[in-house]
Amino acid sequence: MFVVFSFIWKFLCGVGAGINSTSSFAIIATHYKEEREKTIGMMEASSGIGLLLGPIIGSVLYEIGGYTLPFIGTCNLSMNLINII
Numbered sequence: 001m002f003v004v005f006s007f008i009w010k011f012l013c014g015v016g017a018g019i020n021s022t023s024s025f026a027i028i029a030t031h032y033k034e035e036r037e038k039t040i041g042m043m044e045a046s047s048g049i050g051l052l053l054g055p056i057i058g059s060v061l062y063e064i065g066g067y068t069l070p071f072i073g074t075c076n077l078s079m080n081l082i083n084i085i
Contacts, residue, residue: 005038024043025040028040057073058070061073
């Protein structure tokens with residue numbers, strides 16, 4: 001049962017990521033007409049860096065604090081970014 005729900009969840013995450021990527025490119029194309037290539041490149045670079053560093057940072061946090069520390073760290077980072085913005 002867990003494996004079935006895991007596959008369903010990953011499928012839904014993939015659909016959401018595709019929708020997010022498509023809408024992000026549309027927003028960039030609309031709002032940054034003069035610097036479209038530059039902003040798309042920055043978005044792609046940010047995504048690549050996040051995909052590269054995310055598992056590394058998550059595994060380090062897991063080694064330090066166990067299963068809950070990556071979630072606590074992500075929550076803390078999100079709340080700090082919300083306060084900054």
